[in-house]
Amino acid sequence: MDPELGEEVPVASIDKExxxxxxxxxxxxNASLINLVTCSEQTGSLRQxxxxxxxxxxxxxxxxxxxxxxxxxxxxxxxxxxTAHCHLAEGKKSVCCEQIAFxxxxxxxxxxxxxxxxxLNSDLPLVFWWQGxxxxxxxxxxxxxxxxxxxxxxxxxxxxxxxxxxxxAVASSTLDLVVxxxxxxxxxxxxxxxxxxxDDPVALSALPSIETVRIVHHPxxxxxxxxxxxxxxxxxxxRQGLGLAxxxxxxxxxxxxxxxxxxxITASLEADESSAPLGLLExxxxxxxxxxxxxxxxAHLLRELITSxxxxxxxxxxxxxxxxxxxxxxxxxxxKNTLYRKVLPRFLELLGD
Amino acid sequence: xxxxxxxxxxxxxxxxxxxxxxxxxxxxxxxxxxxxxxxxLAVDGELPTGVKIIGFARREKSDAEFREGLLExxxxxxxxxxxxxxWGPFSENISYHQSEFTDPDGYKRLAERLDAIDQERxxxxxxxxxxxxxxxxxxxxxxxxxxxxxxxxxxxCWSRVIVEKPFGTDLATAKHxxxxxxxxxxxxxTYRIDHYLGKETxxxxxxxxxxxxxxxxxxxxxxxxxIQITCAENLGMxxxxxxxxxxxxxxxxMVQNHLLQLLSLVAMEPPTDLSADGVRDEKVKVIRSLRQxxxxxxxxxxVVRAQYTAGHIDGAAVPGYREEDRVNxxxxxxxxxxxxxxxxxxxxxxxxxYIRMGKRLPKKSTExxxxxxxxxxxxxxxLPGGVPGGNVLVIRIQPDEGISLRMVSKLPGTSLRxxxxxxxxxxxxxxGKGSPEAxxxxxxxxxxxxxxxxxxxxxxxxxxxxxxxxEHAWHQSDNPPPMANFTAxxxxxxxxxxxxxxxxxxxxxx
Ligand SMILES: NC(=O)c1ccc[n+]([C@@H]2O[C@H](COP(=O)([O-])OP(=O)(O)OC[C@H]3O[C@@H](n4cnc5c(N)ncnc54)[C@H](OP(=O)(O)O)[C@@H]3O)[C@@H](O)[C@H]2O)c1
Numbered sequence: 001m002d003p004e005l006g007e008e009v010p011v012a013s014i015d016k017e018x019x020x021x022x023x024x025x026x027x028x029x030n031a032s033l034i035n036l037v038t039c040s041e042q043t044g045s046l047r048q049x050x051x052x053x054x055x056x057x058x059x060x061x062x063x064x065x066x067x068x069x070x071x072x073x074x075x076x077x078x079x080x081x082x083t084a085h086c087h088l089a090e091g092k093k094s095v096c097c098e099q100i101a102f103x104x105x106x107x108x109x110x111x112x113x114x115x116x117x118x119x120l121n122s123d124l125p126l127v128f129w130w131q132g133x134x135x136x137x138x139x140x141x142x143x144x145x146x147x148x149x150x151x152x153x154x155x156x157x158x159x160x161x162x163x164x165x166x167x168x169a170v171a172s173s174t175l176d177l178v179v180x181x182x183x184x185x186x187x188x189x190x191x192x193x194x195x196x197x198x199d200d201p202v203a204l205s206a207l208p209s210i211e212t213v214r215i216v217h218h219p220x221x222x223x224x225x226x227x228x229x230x231x232x233x234x235x236x237x238x239r240q241g242l243g244l245a246x247x248x249x250x251x252x253x254x255x256x257x258x259x260x261x262x263x264x265i266t267a268s269l270e271a272d273e274s275s276a277p278l279g280l281l282e283x284x285x286x287x288x289x290x291x292x293x294x295x296x297x298x299a300h301l302l303r304e305l306i307t308s309x310x311x312x313x314x315x316x317x318x319x320x321x322x323x324x325x326x327x328x329x330x331x332x333x334x335x336k337n338t339l340y341r342k343v344l345p346r347f348l349e350l351l352g353d
Numbered sequence: 354x355x356x357x358x359x360x361x362x363x364x365x366x367x368x369x370x371x372x373x374x375x376x377x378x379x380x381x382x383x384x385x386x387x388x389x390x391x392x393x394l395a396v397d398g399e400l401p402t403g404v405k406i407i408g409f410a411r412r413e414k415s416d417a418e419f420r421e422g423l424l425e426x427x428x429x430x431x432x433x434x435x436x437x438x439x440w441g442p443f444s445e446n447i448s449y450h451q452s453e454f455t456d457p458d459g460y461k462r463l464a465e466r467l468d469a470i471d472q473e474r475x476x477x478x479x480x481x482x483x484x485x486x487x488x489x490x491x492x493x494x495x496x497x498x499x500x501x502x503x504x505x506x507x508x509x510c511w512s513r514v515i516v517e518k519p520f521g522t523d524l525a526t527a528k529h530x531x532x533x534x535x536x537x538x539x540x541x542x543t544y545r546i547d548h549y550l551g552k553e554t555x556x557x558x559x560x561x562x563x564x565x566x567x568x569x570x571x572x573x574x575x576x577x578x579x580i581q582i583t584c585a586e587n588l589g590m591x592x593x594x595x596x597x598x599x600x601x602x603x604x605x606x607m608v609q610n611h612l613l614q615l616l617s618l619v620a621m622e623p624p625t626d627l628s629a630d631g632v633r634d635e636k637v638k639v640i641r642s643l644r645q646x647x648x649x650x651x652x653x654x655x656v657v658r659a660q661y662t663a664g665h666i667d668g669a670a671v672p673g674y675r676e677e678d679r680v681n682x683x684x685x686x687x688x689x690x691x692x693x694x695x696x697x698x699x700x701x702x703x704x705x706x707y708i709r710m711g712k713r714l715p716k717k718s719t720e721x722x723x724x725x726x727x728x729x730x731x732x733x734x735x736l737p738g739g740v741p742g743g744n745v746l747v748i749r750i751q752p753d754e755g756i757s758l759r760m761v762s763k764l765p766g767t768s769l770r771x772x773x774x775x776x777x778x779x780x781x782x783x784x785g786k787g788s789p790e791a792x793x794x795x796x797x798x799x800x801x802x803x804x805x806x807x808x809x810x811x812x813x814x815x816x817x818x819x820x821x822x823x824e825h826a827w828h829q830s831d832n833p834p835p836m837a838n839f840t841a842x843x844x845x846x847x848x849x850x851x852x853x854x855x856x857x858x859x860x861x862x863x
Contacts, residue, residue, distance in 0.1 A: 033784075059784070189398065195358035196402055199370065201476065204356055235357040300438060303402060309475050315439055316398035339361045 004047045005101045006083025014119060017082055018098055028086055028096045031061035034331070035120045039067045039138075040131040046081075046101045049131075054085045055324035057097040060331045063121040064099040069108055069137060076106030078115060108137055117145065129327065133157065134165040146173070150327060152182035154223035159351055163344075178337050183223040185326045186277050188333075189319045190228060193292050193303050194281065196316070202307055206288035207236060208259065213267040216280035218296075219251075224278055225269050230347035231339070232283075233257055238265060240349065255350060277321065294318050368800035369511075370401040371479035372470055374463065376454065376494050377486035378408025378419070382517065384426040387485065388447075390792035395443045396433050397789075399797060403478075405470055406447045409463065411454070419449035432790055454490045460501035467503070477507035481799060483515045491516065492533050499537045513542040515799055518610055519601065520545050520808070523824065524817040531810050540810055544799045549611040550806040551791025553780065554754045558618045558721075559632075561748070561756065568746075569623070571725065574704045578726045578743065579858055580619060581707045582612055585714040587666050589688075589841070595679035598712075602686040604658070607710045609820045613640060614808065615750070616706060619721055620696055629804040633812060640815040644695040645822055652826035653834035655694075657848045658687035661713045664841030671713060671841045685828070685836060688712045691849035692823075693856075705856055709849060713841040719750040722861050733771060741773050745861070754788070755779040 001007050009017040022030055036056075038049045046068045053064045064085075079102070086096040100119055104112055120126060129150040130138055149169070156162045170177050198204050213232060217225035232238075241256030241264060248254075251271040259265055272279060276296040283290045289306040300315040320326050359367060373391070375383050394400040408419055424444065428435045450466060452459025471478050480503065484494055495514070498504050506512035516534065521527025534543050549555055562568055571577070584607055590598060598606065617636035624631040646652045660674040674680060674688045689711035696706065725744040733740050745759040757777040764770040780788070798806055827833050837846035844860065853859055 191358070191362060192398055195356060195362050196398070198356045198358050199367065199401060200403065204354060207354075207357075232358075235360060237357065299436075301398075305402065307475070310473065312403055313442065314402050315395070315442055317396065335364075342361070 073105035590677035
């Protein structure tokens with residue numbers, strides 16, 4: 001019995017053992033709306049992921065399947081554990097979600113797919129959370145049965161190469177595969193807040209004359225900062241500046257952009273160890289500053305609209321920092337992620353600069 | 354120029370910044386519902402920046418005292434809990450305006466205050482007037498707003514009004530109120546609140562019906578035997594509500610608005626689009642097609658009214674209706690009503706709808722149940738016990754929102770015996786996240802100019818027309834149908850059971 005993963009059971013009798021979990025139980029309700037599969041090649045990931053699932057199932061009932069690939073052992077083997085995460089719903093009813101955890105050793109091809117798919121709840125959507133680099137295992141035609149693929153491009157050492165693999169997977173997918181990048185999720189509240197601030201006619205009328213964009217980010221979250229910049233530039237109709245190359249000086253990267261009417265806009269990305277994942281987004285036009293900021297760990301974003309006449313401040317919620325919170329937020333929003341698809345090419349251009 | 358950052362971001366119409374003026378701001382509704390709703394919108398980052406709130410009421414209060422009182426209640430009732438970090442900046446935008454509802458000078462000062470806010474902002478702003486006063490003040494408030502010129506918006510801005518319930522007490526008063534409202538605000542700027550429409554399951558009714566291919570083909574007289582709408586309350590007249598209730602009664606307080614709104618969502622044809630008028634055009638057709646119970650005889654045959662006598666709820670003794678606080682001991686007001694309704698349309702021909710609403714019933718519960726006709730049981734009729742009942746689709750509105758479907762299944766064993774089983778979907782179990790309060794959604798919709806979930810003038814008037822006949826038979830005819838009785842804590846009078854029994858149906862046991 002593992003305190004986190006539960007009881008170890010033979011792979012062949014997982015279903016029987018799961019049924020036993022519920023047989024003697026009249027108090028708990030077993031619920032699930034999705035199949036959630038996590039995959040990691042990191043040793044020790046199962047326990048971490050189990051803790052994440054425990055958090056996540058407070059709001060998202062799911063059948064969870066956790067997979068870890070142990071590359072240190074060559075002989076092929078599979079071990080499995082089962083448990084359930086239970087929470088009191090509205091202080092009354094105990095709602096539980098089943099979890100199956102697997103460790104694969106040796107070459108995994110075929111076995112992995114079949115084992116995972118053999119234990120899905122039928123008819124429920126499959127959310128597949130691939131953690132880390134998109135390795136060979138990922139390429140095993142998995143994408144053909146996934147509804148949502150969760151990745152975190154900020155965890156990739158070589159984002160360009162990984163995005164190439166990702167695009168192959170999306171292209172070969174038979175379903176309408178929705179990719180959800182946690183780096184993109186981390187920009188959500190910033191985007192909402194920016195949109196909210198540009199509802200103000202003063203800010204909106206200053207949009208054509210924006211001269212600088214400044215983004216401060218934690219060094220681990222460059223991907224989010226770049227996606228945010230890509231989104232802003234696409235929505236505002238800015239082009240990449242001609243003839244000028246992006247430059248890098250110490251922790252500051254500069255990207256030359258050009259407005260619809262052809263005036264130059266300087267965008268800078270600043271990496272700062274003490275910053276929140278995204279610490280600051282500031283757009284400046286003559287006489288108008290739109291600023292959204294967050295101190296590391298804070299639960300709120302501070303929104304400031306500063307004009308020569310006055311300034312308005314308000315708070316807005318911040319995006320969660322932890323993976324459970326981010327995945328939860330994504331699941332709650334659903335959708336087809338069309339905006340991400342729209343922004344991706346520009347992001348890749350900026351990434352390539 | 355449109356805001357390009359809004360594109361593709363969220364799928365709802367965009368709320369616009371405005372100044373919200375609440376009339377009756379020291380009252381219960383403002384403290385328990387309206388301000389906590391605005392606060393929770395701020396928590397979720399949904400409240401547009403720059404929203405200001407002005408509370409309008411009679412007693413002397415400083416801004417600080419007003420905010421203090423709101424803070425105290427927000428701590429107790431806020432859906433997402435209370436966070437001083439959010440409340441701080443949020444409450445800085447709240448101020449208090451002391452005035453009598455009938456004092457022209459008070460509105461002049463209000464106009465000046467609104468102008469000062471515009472000046473501070475550097476431009477003209479939108480205004481949302483929320484009338485949360487007792488109904489006798491609706492007229493004077495609207496007229497005074499007009500006299501002060503506050504109904505007119507500056508170019509490029511809007512001026513809207515939200516009117517609380519009750520919207521009139523009969524057709525004549527509703528028509529009069531509509532005239533006063535429409536003489537002050539355009540119909541498109543008028544938002545008659547019915548908070549039932551802001552509830553998640555009420556909105557889900559349309560999704561259930563029109564986004565699932567399996568229900569709509571069955572949603573007609575060919576497959577449906579009848580439909581029941583129940584709104585049960587276990588409370589009586591606690592907290593002084595007897596004073597208001599004894600003048601209104603169950604039919605006017607709940608059926609005219611909330612339950613007829615639910616009925617129209619269940620029974621309407623698919624709208625051509627999801628626009629406010631697209632949806633409301635279809636809803637009003639349902640109300641317009643109700644067969645009218647326009648004689649005392651028809652009322653006696655199709656409507657049951659009742660009062661409760663002393664009884665027990667949850668083990669505690671409770672008084673009878675006429676013994677309740679602030680209720681006239683000789684009251685002829687109904688605390689329970691059951692109505693059989695017929696909708697004269699192609700789709701619903703011959704399908705009775707039964708609505709019941711009562712106080713001091715065994716538990717609090719609002720639900721709609723759709724009872725399907727039995728399958729042709731040529732195969733299983735001969736079995737001992739026959740086939741146990743038809744399929745029932747239940748849409749629970751509150752509490753414990755959800756949907757369930759009853760079907761017939763074989764009992765395990767070597768012999769063939771049939772039993773009903775239930776497929777059940779609970780929002781709270783499946784989606785751990787709580788739904789926003791109805792008022793949050795509705796306030797945001799009003800700021801966005803989306804009137805889909807608000808009642809339109811013709812809906813309100815058609816509903817009153819139907820209700821008026823019944824009220825008339827009860828209170829003004831020579832041979833009024835009798836008042837039935839039931840023991841508090843039971844499921845209503847025997848007469849209501851008989852009403853369904855005549856048609857070969859029975860109320861669903863909740
Ligand atoms: N409470 C609810 O949960 C609820 C639910 C649905 C609908 N409603 C509807 O909402 C409306 C308000 O309900 P409520 O419970 O909030 O009422 P309430 O607690 O009685 O509050 C009445 C408000 O009106 C003010 N007022 C009364 N006479 C006034 C005058 N002559 N001049 C200026 N202000 C005056 C009071 O101010 P002072 O205190 O300063 O005198 C107070 O702020 C009613 O139409 C009710 O039917 C209420």
